[in-house]
Amino acid sequence: MVSSFVGALFIASAAARYAPRSAESPMRLADLQLGNFARIEQTADGTIARFDWEQSSLTDTTIDRALASLPADARSLFQFASHNIASDAILETDSTFSGRECKVFLGDEDWPAEASWSALNSVINGALMKPLPQAHICYNISLTGIDQSACDTMNKSWTNPFSQLDDPIELLSPLYQGSTCQPPHIYDTQIQLAVNFARDTGVRLVVRNTGHDFAGKSGGAGSLSVWTHGLKDIAFIANYESEDYSDLAIKASSGGGHSPLSGSLGIGADHVLSMEFVVADGRYVTANKNNNPELFWSLRGGGGLTFGGVTSVTVKMHPDQLVASANWLVTTRKNFSTEAFKQGLKAYMKCHSQNADNDTYAYWKVFPSPDSIVMDMSPFFAPGKTVEEAKALVDPWVEDMAVLGITVEPKWTQYNGFYDAYNVSFRMEGVNSSGAATTSCMIPCPNWVNELVFDATFEALWQAVDEGISLICYNMALSWKKGGRPDNSVNPAWRNMLGFVITETVLNMTNPATDIIEERLNMTYGVMQKWRDLAPGSGSYLSEGDRLEPNFQWEAEGPDWVPE
Template sequence: MASLYQTSTIVPSADASTVAPAFAIFNASSSNATANLFLGETRQLTHHVLANLTNLSLTNSGLFTFPDPNAPIRTPEDCKNFPGDSVMFPGTITTTVFNLLLGGSLIHTTPLASPCFPDYKNQDSAKCAEITSNWFNDSYIHTDDPTSINAILFQGTTCVPSVVNPFATHCTLGSYPTLSVNVSTVAQIQLAINLARNLNIRLVIKNTGHDFGAKSTGAGSLSLWTHNLKDIHFYGDYEEGSYKGPAFKMGAGVQVFEAYKAAREANVTIVGGEARTVGLTGGYILGGGHSPLSSIYGMGSDQVLSMEVVTADGKFVTASETSNPDLFWALRGGGGSTFGVVTSMVIKALPKIPVTTVTFTLSTGTEVLVDQFWQTLRAYFQDFIRYTDAGMYSYFSLNALTGNYVWTMQPWFAPNLTAAQFKEITAPFWNATRIIGVDLKPVYKEYDDFYQAWDESFPLESWGTNLQRPGSRLFPKENWEDQNKLSETFEAIRYVVDSGGYVLAFNIAPNPKGGYPDSAVNPAWRNAVLHAVDAVTWTQDMYPELIEIWSSVLTFDWGPRWRSVSPNSGAYLSESDYIEPDFQQSFWGDKYDRLYELKKKLDPWNVFYAQNAVGSEDFQMSDNVFGMLPSQNSRLCRKKPTPVGK
């Protein structure tokens, strides 16, 4: 690492507005990455800075030190420290010193919906009305908030507007973190990680909170809010390992809509998600990341050339094929909040690509009988392999929640194909619909570039309901190579819809013809042609006991049916059952053992934890909701070994 050329001075009696934050500035070349560091990445915590704090006799400065590499790993406590367990956290002195070192970026959590209640003394009827009217349909208000998350069911719905819970009268933290750091520098991340490790505090990471499994929240925790790491730099001719070509370096807070806009301006294309507010270089890529372009280019994580990461020991390192390759392997698909805090990634940029889209809706009623509905859908299922072999992707939903069966194709997405080519490839399906007697009235659109096709095809995603719980399954190509297996697969999916469930599905095959890098991505993705999400829903007036019964249907009825027709496959960790059975196999297959070993090696202190993340089986929440769902609004504790013979 390059030598220190500037250090800050910490004055214990000063306030955050007059104190320089605790960091040293390094040359951009101090990283092993080919791409220069962003400005915030040059601001790093060092032993030199910590020595200065000690010399100043700054109170509690020892809480922010790096681990001694020669000292044994201490025996961990049974549970993570909770507010009230120690005077240190969130003690007044510690919090004050922490905020000074951070340069004033510490946030005391005030839940997003708190203006609707008197508890935080910020009640504001106009602000409450604005939050209430936008709660479900404006995900930006949640991603721009330090602690708001999508999975409010598992948060505990302790501070929600009346559209979520008309009976709510108070606002409490629930599983929202006690404190958050508005991250703008590497040093801030290092300070928080060191404090969490040294005090055994639960640490969580929130980028956007766009997650179905409550991975970015936790009661009594300290949170790293990486959302504002928005730097983007385009390289027209980038070299990393064997790759030579255009690439972007993007901060961890860059969202899909921002990344796609930058790619359009550079006249290139990048592989990202369909949802606008997802953090592209955050949990999306760390979990693998499927895309409308996956049938051509593979997973989002397949595009990564390097990452800048702060690890559990507080070190700032580069992860690439040549620098910390084991960490690089794990971060691409091994899941977020597990191996470190990513500050930026370098990802491949691809040529500009035209797209054809098709949309339609089919609903039962006076003109379409139930049998016709399912015959039409079965005809569509028939050629999934043919479609993905051509690079296609489709995004469709199925439900009968209103009494009629409804199939919405929004959209059938065909990169690098004209409308004429699309019609030729899909001709057997359209011929079948005519025989069945159904007119889908498809709407075709052709676009010169991916951005416009994406922008017009995928609406802003909904957010924040406590009235549903999803699961998922990756259905393999082999099920389409055997007509009996295909019929069993189709019937298993129909069963969920007939039983009152909602199905959101993707015809997708992230197994590109050009191959893909070795990484921690679930191997089931490489064999899949269908990723399907099933969701159970309930109404606000249901009793908790009835919700528990209805919720259990997802895990213990629908899930087994889907697994029975895909026994050697898996599920997508970022869109999955909150209590996925045997999640290790489902999310990572035969790669799990290596991931678990790396987790123990890279994070022996268990600084990082998230629901269903690698190594999470060693921990448990101290309480449940609806009988069986671990409550993030409770203590995080180590599982006690099962006595021999039990």
């Protein structure tokens, strides 16, 4: 039967919304030092022992026992699909795995009856939740009416990211929740039964961890949502053995993204050794080079919930290392001209190739306003380097800025390990404006090293600044070689870029819908089209990309995924 621990886990996760952590006292990554990890072993067949909560997974032989307490007509909602994705040879695409083309919505004739939701809650031991948005206490939408005191308290903590991260339905990019405060009918449940229920009823299925998602993929009105935020197990594998890797490894609950170590070690998917996940037929499987190799290839770069709901990942371990880190602020309020600022910014961007070649990572922003322009470096991050070595990369630019009449004073710090460097160097990310719509572009290597192409690239970026549009840029090189030359589904655009640039427009959500749409399209086909024209097919990051991207398959996934 389904373990009661699974239900308790989701209930415990939900309770976090009523006691959010403080931004002043976040959990320190240093608490995750090696000595604090549990230890698990590799089994004789090469697979990794599962976490306790993973061992309760359902199989073809146990699912009938798990559903025995349900009425006969309700059991069909939770059965596995007739095809077994991991073992059956399916030569043609079978649309039944994703359900009907249009998902059902609350109010539709086919929306599951209350008895169906009750059956789901029963079979997962009461773990089903129907939460309200946090701000409901500020609106007269219930018998209790407005709770002004609680509303004032909620307003004060609204931009604290933990108030959103620890909530099952809130997002760090509120735009995709809509500007009303109606219950979104999102539920959380045990993963296998959720997949089966969603597939068989036609309800939209989403997976949400923290809600750090600029494109709204982890939310969805009228959806069944699997909230994985409470799955935080980490275990150490002392002697991992496979055909191409024999060393230390870590098994952890899933999560990821690009990293300040990506320039020196490659992207996270390059280091994945094995995955545990639930596929579209509802079965729980392992994927590695020997088990389900095609799914293993696809999962490493394919995007969240594209091929299944991942519950844990086994990855390579790497030695800790020195880190030199710096931050600085440059503003035109310091008595120098906008033209001098422009030339100084161009001089810094000319250093992108050299800095990336030295395995550094830089996260910088340019914020224009009517009376000033600010460049905020937070941080310049140099893994494996001393402060002296990192300064040697930055000081020539500082000297160039001095010639322009601009004083730059980087604040350098030497760290003995990555955890402290990361905790101190990166600021806690806040919650986006409710009208913020984001878009991004990966600008490839030739645009930074060919002088003529670089000039055109810089002018296109500067034109955005000149029009009052902010830039957020990551300078890093996620080389295939440094990642170990893996064969995976990561968008090739990641391998060829030196600058990942994000911008956004903040929509006035009180304007008429026609005005909002026009402003939104102006971003997609205005500033973003100019960036696309610099390097056609250069790519974009799915989680921080443009929801209206006209070539979304190529840009987000790469040329291998574009249908013929």
